[in-house]
Amino acid sequence: MRIDFTKMHGLGNDFVVLDARNPALAQALPAMDAAFAAALADRHTGIGCDQLILLEPSRAGDFRMRIFNADGSEVEACGNATRAVGLLHGAPARIETLGGLLCATPTNAGISVEMGQPRFDWDAIPLAYAMDTHTMPLAWEDLTNPIAVNVGNPHAIFFVADPYAVDMARLGPLIETDPVFPERVNVNVAAITARDAITLRVWERGAGLTRACGTGACATAVGAMKRGLVERAVTVSLPGGELAIEWREDGEIVMTGPATESFRGSFDPVDYGIPAGSPD
Known part of the structure; x- marks a missing residue:
């Protein structure tokens, strides 16, 4: 059959x-x-x-x-x-x-x-050992001090001036497989372009550089909100298009976009x- x-x-x-x-x-x-x-x-x-x-x-x-x-x-x-x-x-x-x-x-x-509620505790990401997940004291070359978020899967988010200037093909797998992330990690590089807008590229764990990542958009938006960089509702622009992300007052993340x-x-x-x- x-x-x-x-x-x-x-x-x-x-x-x-x-x-x-x-x-x-x-x-x-x-x-x-x-x-x-x-x-x-x-x-x-x-x-x-x-x-x-x-x-x-x-x-x-x-x-x-x-x-x-x-x-x-x-x-x-x-x-x-x-x-x-x-x-x-x-x-x-x-x-x-x-x-x-x-x-x-x-x-x-x-x-x-x-999409559920985000988790920020180090052992919920999970990380190999305890540390501040809001501003992680880690760096991979020019990518420094990410915020770590679990939105059903683990993400590390780096806020940069230009996501398209980052060599994700080289740094993505390096960060994904770093021992600090025992279950590997999705790697996000993002730029804040307005109080309601983010530009994002994602190296997905086990898939590589993709045109869009819904959980990456959620994690990045929530990470930016947690740091006070954007409002509670944003548009995330990825290579494949745009997603609307809202972090409601009840803690729930809501993602809206096409399929x-x-x-x-x-x-x-x-x-x-x-x-x-x-x-x-």
Whole structure:
């Protein structure tokens, strides 16, 4: 049996979505592991994506979303993917993730997602040892004193004059894999352009430099708000487009932006060396 997939993106951050809420597909789909996810995500020999998204039934929400980065690692949250599956679902939904329960609602401006409350404690990021996460006493060349935020996954945010002048291809993986971040980290470089506007680039843990990162936009906006650099509602401009981020008075982060379906197709697991419906 061939496996159906939907190719989607949020501001160019692209996904292969497998909907295993369908019992027939769930039975035919091989068990998902890092090797299989990475094979599907490969842009040369697979379908190609930044993240592979697996939808499953859930007792905690309307459905469960599992997220695999391009390197096959399973991660807790992805804001752009949440908007994408919200569009695919077509109605308000409570989505179970490893990072917690997220609520996605279609709006005239795209999909609005309640992303939960940020965490700033060093052991919630997590960091390897205790330190001030508001102004971390660390530097990687010219990138200094980041703020660390967990918004379902870990982020380090550096405020700079020009994010596009930073050599992210070199510094991104260096910071991502630094031992101070035992679960690795997403690396954000941002410039404040107005009291309600931020320009951002993100090196995503396990995916590299992407055109947009929803959790990165949330973490960066909240980090800037925490430092008093911007108001409680901002527009975050990424290479792929813009996201609206609000940090409500009740502590909830709300992200609003577009999502797009690119195309649909199917694949045979045998082409990846995995018999359909086999154990991993």
